[in-house]
Amino acid sequence: MYYPEPISKLVDSFTKLPGIGPKTAVRLAFFVLNMEEDDVLDFAKNLANAKRELTHCSVCGHITDTDPCRICDDRERDGSIICVVQDPKDVIAMEKMKDYQGKYHVLHGAISPMDGIGPEDINVPPLIERLKDEEVKELILATNPNVEGEATAMYISRLVKPSGIRISRIAHGLPVGGDLEYADEVTLSKALEGRRDL
Amino acid sequence: MYIEELTLTNYRNYNKLTVSFDQKINVIIGENAQGKTNLMESVYVLAFTKSHRTPRDKELIKWDAEYGKIEGRVFKRNQSIPLEVVLSNKGKKVKFNHIEQKRLSEYVGSMNIVMFAPEDLNLVKGSPQERRKFIDMEIGQTQPVYIHHLTQYQRILKERNALLKDLQRQFITDSTMLHVYTEQLIEHASIILERRFLFLNKLRKWANPIHEGISQGKELLNIDYNASVNVSEAMNSEKIRMVYEQHFKNIENKEIDRGTTLIGPHRDDLVFTVNDKNVQTYGSQGQQRTTALSLKLAEIELIYEEVGEYPILLLDDVLSELDDHRQSHLLNTIQGKVQTFVTTTSIDGIAHDTISQAEIFTIHDGQLVEER
Ligand SMILES: Nc1ncnc2c1ncn2[C@@H]1O[C@H](COP(=O)(O)OP(=O)(O)OP(=O)(O)O)[C@@H](O)[C@H]1O
Ligand SMILES: [Mg+2]
Ligand SMILES: [Zn+2]
Numbered sequence: 001m002y003y004p005e006p007i008s009k010l011v012d013s014f015t016k017l018p019g020i021g022p023k024t025a026v027r028l029a030f031f032v033l034n035m036e037e038d039d040v041l042d043f044a045k046n047l048a049n050a051k052r053e054l055t056h057c058s059v060c061g062h063i064t065d066t067d068p069c070r071i072c073d074d075r076e077r078d079g080s081i082i083c084v085v086q087d088p089k090d091v092i093a094m095e096k097m098k099d100y101q102g103k104y105h106v107l108h109g110a111i112s113p114m115d116g117i118g119p120e121d122i123n124v125p126p127l128i129e130r131l132k133d134e135e136v137k138e139l140i141l142a143t144n145p146n147v148e149g150e151a152t153a154m155y156i157s158r159l160v161k162p163s164g165i166r167i168s169r170i171a172h173g174l175p176v177g178g179d180l181e182y183a184d185e186v187t188l189s190k191a192l193e194g195r196r197d198l
Numbered sequence: 199m200y201i202e203e204l205t206l207t208n209y210r211n212y213n214k215l216t217v218s219f220d221q222k223i224n225v226i227i228g229e230n231a232q233g234k235t236n237l238m239e240s241v242y243v244l245a246f247t248k249s250h251r252t253p254r255d256k257e258l259i260k261w262d263a264e265y266g267k268i269e270g271r272v273f274k275r276n277q278s279i280p281l282e283v284v285l286s287n288k289g290k291k292v293k294f295n296h297i298e299q300k301r302l303s304e305y306v307g308s309m310n311i312v313m314f315a316p317e318d319l320n321l322v323k324g325s326p327q328e329r330r331k332f333i334d335m336e337i338g339q340t341q342p343v344y345i346h347h348l349t350q351y352q353r354i355l356k357e358r359n360a361l362l363k364d365l366q367r368q369f370i371t372d373s374t375m376l377h378v379y380t381e382q383l384i385e386h387a388s389i390i391l392e393r394r395f396l397f398l399n400k401l402r403k404w405a406n407p408i409h410e411g412i413s414q415g416k417e418l419l420n421i422d423y424n425a426s427v428n429v430s431e432a433m434n435s436e437k438i439r440m441v442y443e444q445h446f447k448n449i450e451n452k453e454i455d456r457g458t459t460l461i462g463p464h465r466d467d468l469v470f471t472v473n474d475k476n477v478q479t480y481g482s483q484g485q486q487r488t489t490a491l492s493l494k495l496a497e498i499e500l501i502y503e504e505v506g507e508y509p510i511l512l513l514d515d516v517l518s519e520l521d522d523h524r525q526s527h528l529l530n531t532i533q534g535k536v537q538t539f540v541t542t543t544s545i546d547g548i549a550h551d552t553i554s555q556a557e558i559f560t561i562h563d564g565q566l567v568e569e570r
Contacts, residue, residue, distance in 0.1 A: 111375065113357050113360035113364055113375070114357050147353040147382070151375070151378050154382070155374060155375055155378050
């Protein structure tokens with residue numbers, strides 16, 4: 001199918017978003033053509049600003065527009081507990097539940113030798129530094145409940161254990177993925193049993 | 199249990215096929231490349247959501263189609279249950295009683311299958327991998343949680359081997375991560391081994407007398423488990439775990455040296471002996487076939503013991519490969535209890551008794567015709 005160049009380019013941009021295939025991209029592109037000009041300009045500006053103004057918090061690694069982030073900066077929160085997660089999305093999910101009052105550390109991934117990702121390739125060394133400087137009593141490891149997430153949690157646990165900090169493991173949610181998984185009661189109960197000491 | 203009705207849509211060389219089956223024996227006659235194996239395979243996929251001959255689901259979809267579908271009604275525990283597997287480029291979906299199942303472990307086991315194809319005659323002679331696949335499939339279909347441990351084990355194994363390669367080339371020197379994977383691996387390995395031992399015990403109980411029967415009392419079959427570590431079948435998973443822990447410690451340097459995992463269930467094998475001689479090395483072709491047949495027949499009884507219903511038996515092109523004596527033994531075992539599908543290119547090699555009881559279909563180019 002031939003489209004005028006500006007449309008082709010827009011379609012191409014939309015297909016870069018997750019979950020958007022060529023057909024949806026075309027539909028979205030034509031939708032944009034019918035939008036109010038102001039809305040379109042706002043849209044473009046917001047896209048650019050989100051990228052330009054958001055950085056990673058230098059303390060916890062969460063995405064933020066201030067540094068340190070609002071969570072790290074919040075004196076009301078309990079700095080003696082740190083919850084370690086793989087992804088900024090996990091912080092947002094935890095915050096929605098509203099009952100966690102400690103702080104976070106975002107790893108931005110999990111250890112996987114197969115993919116060439118070692119502990120230094122994710123946000124692990126800054127976590128170890130943090131534990132030296134801050135008065136942390138408890139570490140909650142909330143990495144994903146799959147092989148890589150488990151291995152990452154176990155690795156951090158082995159590293160931190162000698163310091164005497166209490167370590168617990170919580171598996172939030174279930175493995176996500178489009179294809180069917182051979183998962184079972186084990187995964188499910190792991191997710192439900194909540195924190196357990198490591 | 200038995201299949202009442204099967205509907206294929208864009209499956210392999212089938213456009214659209216709806217067929218009702220006999221509760222007992224169904225004989226499907228067709229020339230080469232007409233779709234006999236495809237039909238058997240579709241029943242297999244309906245049970246396991248995976249083919250027995252390819253790991254790539256895409257091959258199952260008719261060449262020019264976007265998706266393929268297998269629907270079946272299986273009668274089990276006095277109920278007729280609709281099952282459905284939809285295959286597409288985007289992945290597959292399974293439905294039990296019209297409800298989509300997100301976890302395969304909740305689906306597999308809905309229908310139990312024992313398949314016997316010519317390649318199974320090689321079970322004894324073939325590679326250790328084929329024997330491991332045999333034991334894993336059989337345990338998996340009555341204990342879905344076993345499949346979970348296996349898949350986890352495979353994933354950890356891949357990560358661990360990648361790490362061992364890094365350690366071997368000295369890209370890294372810290373072994374903390376290796377110990378993490380060893381711990382994870384042992385957790386699943388010890389459960390896998392325990393379940394394999396329990397299964398073998400039951401399998402022997404059925405296979406040994408069956409083998410004795412087929413050989414008219416002349417042959418004593420035994421099945422041994424050849425483990426890569428020093429364990430005994432009397433051990434539970436806790437004991438097995440301790441053995442693994444010790445062994446992995448002892449061979450750590452060797453594993454780093456070789457850059458790969460040297461022990462575990464993925465290195466184990468089954469050993470069949472007849473009258474104390476290894477059938478794989480010393481058995482005649484006839485003895486090897488008898489062994490394979492005994493194992494398949496034992497599976498039928500074992501599933502009955504575990505599930506409370508007989509599985510569905512698929513005999514793809516294999517009945518005519520067995521001599522009259524073995525054929526009649528097989529038919530005695532199933533004796534109207536087991537819904538059986540027999541495919542063949544010609545009716546000639548098949549015992550008259552079988553034919554007289556059976557529903558006959560002929561197959562041509564993906565079209566099935568009921569003869570009587
Ligand atoms: N995805 C597919 N789409 C369409 N046709 C296919 C597909 N996969 C296989 N076929 C066709 O199906 C036929 C093979 O069918 P099948 O293996 O069931 O034969 P068969 O009747 O068992 O023959 P044999 O007696 O040789 O074992 C071949 O002609 C092949 O081209
Ligand atoms: Mg065939
Ligand atoms: Zn922060």
